Every structure is written in C-alpha cells, then in structure tokens.
Amino acid sequence: MTSSTQLAGGNGGPEHLLPLIDTALEGLGKGTVERNGPLPAGGPGSNGLRTGSTAVTGEGCPNTGVGATRALAEMSQWFTQYAIDPADPACAAHLHTPPLAVAVAADVVAGAVNSSLDSWDQGPSGVAVEADVVRALAHLIGYCPETATGAMTSGGTESNVTGLMLAREHATRAAAGKASRRGRPRILCSTDAHFSVARSAGVLGLGEDAAIEVGLDSRRRMDPESLHTALAAIDDAGDVPIAVVATAGTTDLGTIDPIPEIAGIAETHGLWLHVDAAYGGGAVFSHRLAPLLDGLERADSVAIDLHKLGWQPVAAGLFLVRDATLFDPLQRRVAYLNSEDDEQAGYRSLLGRSLRTTRRADALKVAVTLRALGRTGLGALVDRCHDLAGHAASRVNDEPRLTLHSDPVLTTVVFRYLPRAGDPDSVNARLRRRLLDEGRAVIGRTEFDGAVHLKLTLLNPNTTEGDIDALLETVVAAGDKECA
Ligand SMILES: Cc1ncc(COP(=O)(O)O)c(C=O)c1O
Structure with missing residues (x-):
C-alpha cells in the first residue's frame, strides 16, 4: 500500500512511483480492453461517460480521500476507457498523434523531477536540454545554430502568438523616431492559415481583422501575386503591414505555401516572416519531404509542433527565431528569477524565451526521442505516414461512392462521400457522427469552398494498408446507411 503523500522525487522517489505506475498502467490496460476500439460508443450522452464520471470521480472535492492506489486504479481505467485512442488505426481525425512509448516514459521523468525553465536554479538540466533540442531543430531547418535560438511552447497557437508579438515589437522599434505612418498594423496570411493567426492579432490588441487574408493559387497555396496586391491595398489605405505568415x-490539406517567393516579398518590404510549420515542420526529418520546406531558413520565426509529426505526447511545440537578438522584446530582469550578477556568472535562465514564466521541461522527451531514433528513425515514420496517405488517396479514387479533393501533400486525405440521395453536406456530416456514435471510427470533418468534406489525418505509422481499406469501407457503409 502506497501512501498518498509520498513524493515522486528525492532518494525514495522511484520506489514510491513504481507501484503507482504499475497501478496506473494496469488501469490503462484494462481501460483499453474495455473500450475495445478507437472511442467509446454512445457519444456525449453515453452512460459511462456521464454518470460513470461522477461515480469514479465523486461529486466535487471529497472530505476524505480514498487513497492513492484506489484513486489511481479507478480513474486511470475510467479515463482510458472513455478516451479517444490515437493509436487505433480507425482514429484518424486530427493532428492528434499517437505518442511514442519512449517519449511518454521520458515525460514521466520530467514530471517527477519537475524542473522549471524560468530560472537556472529550478532546472539546470532542463535549461541545458532545451538549448540542445532548439539547436538541433534550428540546424535541421537550416538556421545557423550559433545565432538562432528558440524555446519549447504549448504548441502552434502559442508559437504563432509569440512570433507575431515579436514581429509587432520589431516593427514598433523600427518605426520609433522615424516620421512613419500611423495607420493600423496589419498581418498577412493565406485564406487557409490557422485560425490562431487572426486570434493572435486579437490577443495582441490589433483586432482579429488586422489579419488580412491573401488569396490562394489553384493548389490552395498563398498566391504571391495576391500578396503583392494585398500589400498595395494596405499601402493605399495608409495602414502598416508588420508581418507575413x-x-x-495547412491543417486540412497539408498545403505548403511557396516559402521562397513569400520570403523574397517579405524581405523587399522589410516585413517579419513567420512560418507556421506547426504541422509540416516535422517533414524536416524526412529526406524525401524536407525539400518541401526549402526557404524556411529565411523566416524570422518558425513554429514546429512535435506533438503532430514528431510523435510526442502533448505538449511539444517549438518556437524558433533566426537570431537570438529577435527575442529582445521578451527579455525581463526579475529580481527573484534572473538577477544580473547570476546571469553574468553563467547561471542563465530561459525566462526571456517565453510568454510563460513557469515552464516544464518538455524538451526532455524530445531529446530522448531524437537520441533514440535519430533523424533517420523519425524520417521513416514521416515517410510511412506519407505513404499511407498516398494509399488512402488511391483507394478513395477506386471507390465510386467517394471522391478525392486533391492528392495528399503530407499525411492528410480530404474527400467526400457521394450520396445516392439527399443533401451531400448533411449526409457527410451525419455519417461522420454516426461513426462516432457507434464507436467505430474517428474521422475528420471540415468545410471549405462552401462544402463539407471528410478527412483522414494519418499519423499512426503502425497502421497498415489493410486498416486504411477497412476504415474507408466503414465510411462508405455509414454513408450508405445514412442514405437508406
Ligand atoms: C497549421 C497549424 N497551426 C497551428 C496549430 C495550432 O497548434 P496547437 O493546437 O498545438 O496550438 C495547428 C493545429 O492543428 C495547425 O494545424
């Protein structure tokens, strides 16, 4: 019996943790067996999810606890049973990766040691390992590792807001003292950019409508001509462009904007270039796909999520900047965290690398993964998922009841079910919900060009071609039932 108040760290830490981890893993195993599929059947109204939750967790904060072993056993099983399992081949909706066991194990250590990166004296090894991971990724994307820097983030959303905050500060500082125009700051991104770009503009006080949507070319990539036109329109209105994203x-189609052309335009106009490579950044591991990212090294800042194409448990975002000085606007001298004399003596903190203060050592799991698999190992996983997307696309093309939107770029496949009768949008939306309700599959649903589309996001390298065929057959069967 393990006491509920034993600590995870210190000399006795591992002995305290071991039986609890055994209990937790037992719950994980039982929950997976009970679920028996990618998700629990029954949707949000399922009894186990609604009432089961209260039965297991109790109502509110109990006066007396049940003890560590029982709480962990019951809740681990319930949590797993009613979760969605990205490791199941029929779970293919979102950029929601099945994490590598080695990364999850490393994350247990990060949790037990509980370093924080905002001051050296809360995590010297955490500070060092984050610097190593940043250097490795900076090198891979073609930045000069001596001048580039960065930090782990909670994901693309945080990386995007951080990049745009630095862009705004950079533009403000560049304009200081100059007789520059006083119009509204503007950020340019494509129509298919992630919604967090516009939300970042809002968070920064610029208003969400400060994000100007630039038109797309025939492959739904940002069209450089349209970027020129948008910049001219901003100029005519007397407004001030500050960044191009x-x-x-892209989240749905995996489309990659023409980075070299966009970088050229940003350079000509003296604009900050932020590349949201939250999804596609992991392609740097693949020799086959890395050329798609050519030009990334010309960006001022880059977002890469290794909890997408990187097989890390959430959160494993990376925010990189071309030159460490670009972080200057985030630097703060805080007496209790990073006094000047400590820093001069070499006790460096990473406070000035993030909008957050307390920050866990998410880099440990990434460093362990890089060391365990190397670029080749991770690249093979990327290539495998890319191959699976190619297979799924050709199966969709072979199936008369399905129609493919376009050839996959990375690992997503966007398509529609063609109903014999009824409104196609409504049938596609309902068939997906039917699959959720029956606990059969988790596939994506999205909308563009005024139509509902279905999407497979393939991030499970252990999925087989047979699994994909079975999943698509399940989709067709669900569509047929909706039309019956
Ligand atoms: C292109 C892109 N950028 C940013 C994000 C946001 O990432 P996160 O959810 O990790 O904050 C996503 C999420 O899917 C994305 O696809």
Whole structure:
C-alpha cells in the first residue's frame, strides 16, 4: 500500500512511483480492453461517460480521500476507457498523434523531477536540454545554430502568438523616431492559415481583422501575386503591414505555401516572416519531404509542433527565431528569477524565451526521442505516414461512392462521400457522427469552398494498408446507411 503523500522525487522517489505506475498502467490496460476500439460508443450522452464520471470521480472535492492506489486504479481505467485512442488505426481525425512509448516514459521523468525553465536554479538540466533540442531543430531547418535560438511552447497557437508579438515589437522599434505612418498594423496570411493567426492579432490588441487574408493559387497555396496586391491595398489605405505568415502544412490539406517567393516579398518590404510549420515542420526529418520546406531558413520565426509529426505526447511545440537578438522584446530582469550578477556568472535562465514564466521541461522527451531514433528513425515514420496517405488517396479514387479533393501533400486525405440521395453536406456530416456514435471510427470533418468534406489525418505509422481499406469501407457503409 502506497501512501498518498509520498513524493515522486528525492532518494525514495522511484520506489514510491513504481507501484503507482504499475497501478496506473494496469488501469490503462484494462481501460483499453474495455473500450475495445478507437472511442467509446454512445457519444456525449453515453452512460459511462456521464454518470460513470461522477461515480469514479465523486461529486466535487471529497472530505476524505480514498487513497492513492484506489484513486489511481479507478480513474486511470475510467479515463482510458472513455478516451479517444490515437493509436487505433480507425482514429484518424486530427493532428492528434499517437505518442511514442519512449517519449511518454521520458515525460514521466520530467514530471517527477519537475524542473522549471524560468530560472537556472529550478532546472539546470532542463535549461541545458532545451538549448540542445532548439539547436538541433534550428540546424535541421537550416538556421545557423550559433545565432538562432528558440524555446519549447504549448504548441502552434502559442508559437504563432509569440512570433507575431515579436514581429509587432520589431516593427514598433523600427518605426520609433522615424516620421512613419500611423495607420493600423496589419498581418498577412493565406485564406487557409490557422485560425490562431487572426486570434493572435486579437490577443495582441490589433483586432482579429488586422489579419488580412491573401488569396490562394489553384493548389490552395498563398498566391504571391495576391500578396503583392494585398500589400498595395494596405499601402493605399495608409495602414502598416508588420508581418507575413506563411503556412507550411495547412491543417486540412497539408498545403505548403511557396516559402521562397513569400520570403523574397517579405524581405523587399522589410516585413517579419513567420512560418507556421506547426504541422509540416516535422517533414524536416524526412529526406524525401524536407525539400518541401526549402526557404524556411529565411523566416524570422518558425513554429514546429512535435506533438503532430514528431510523435510526442502533448505538449511539444517549438518556437524558433533566426537570431537570438529577435527575442529582445521578451527579455525581463526579475529580481527573484534572473538577477544580473547570476546571469553574468553563467547561471542563465530561459525566462526571456517565453510568454510563460513557469515552464516544464518538455524538451526532455524530445531529446530522448531524437537520441533514440535519430533523424533517420523519425524520417521513416514521416515517410510511412506519407505513404499511407498516398494509399488512402488511391483507394478513395477506386471507390465510386467517394471522391478525392486533391492528392495528399503530407499525411492528410480530404474527400467526400457521394450520396445516392439527399443533401451531400448533411449526409457527410451525419455519417461522420454516426461513426462516432457507434464507436467505430474517428474521422475528420471540415468545410471549405462552401462544402463539407471528410478527412483522414494519418499519423499512426503502425497502421497498415489493410486498416486504411477497412476504415474507408466503414465510411462508405455509414454513408450508405445514412442514405437508406
Ligand atoms: C497549421 C497549424 N497551426 C497551428 C496549430 C495550432 O497548434 P496547437 O493546437 O498545438 O496550438 C495547428 C493545429 O492543428 C495547425 O494545424
């Protein structure tokens, strides 16, 4: 019996943790067996999810606890049973990766040691390992590792807001003292950019409508001509462009904007270039796909999520900047965290690398993964998922009841079910919900060009071609039932 108040760290830490981890893993195993599929059947109204939750967790904060072992056993099983399992081949909706066991194990250590990166004296090894991971990724994307820097983030959303905050500060500082125009700051991104770009503009006080949507070319990439036109329109209105955001891997189609052309335009206009490579950034591991990211090294800042194409448990975002000095606007001298004399003596903190203060050592799991698999190992996983997307696309093309939107770029496949009768949008939306309700599959649903589309986001390298065929057959069967 393990006491509920034993600590995870210190000399006795591992002995305290071991039986609890055994209990937690037992719950994980039982929950997976009970679920027996990618998700629990019954949707949000399912009894186990609604009432089961209260039965297991109790109502509110109990006066007396049940003890560590029982709480962990019951709740681990319930949580797993009523979760969605990205490791199931029929779970293919979102950029929601099945994490590598080695990364999850490393994350247990990060949790037990509980370093924080905002001051050296809360995590010297955490500070060092984050610097290593940043250097490795900076090198891979073609930045000069001596001048580039960065930090782990909670994901693309935080990386995008951080990049745009630095862009705004950079533009403000560049304009200081100059007789520059006083119009509204503007950020340019493609129509298919992630919604967090416009939300970042809002968070920064610029208003969400400060994000100007630039038109797309025939492959739904940002059209450089349209970027020129948008910049001219901003100029005519007396407003001030401060940044261009290119996307390397749009959420639905995985489209990669033409980064070299966009970088050229940003350079000509003296604009900050942020590349949202939250999804596509992991392609740097693949020798086959890395050329798609050419030009990334010309960006001022880059977002890469290794909890997407990187097989890390959430959160494993990376925010990189071309030159460490670009972080200057985030630097703060805080007496209790990073006094000047400590820093001069070499006790460096990473406070000035993030909008957050307390920050866990998410880099440990990434460093362990890089060391365990190397670029080749991770690249093979990327290639495998890319191959699976190619297979799924050709199966969709072979199936008369399905129609493919376009050839996959990365690992997503967007298509529609063609109903014999009824409104196609409504049938596609309902068939997906039917699959959720029956606990059969988790596939994506999205909308563009005024139509509902279905999407497979393939991030499970252990999925087989047979699994994909079975999943598509399940989709067709669900569509047929909706039309019956
Ligand atoms: C292109 C892109 N950027 C940013 C994000 C946001 O990432 P996160 O959810 O990790 O904050 C996503 C999420 O899917 C994305 O696809």
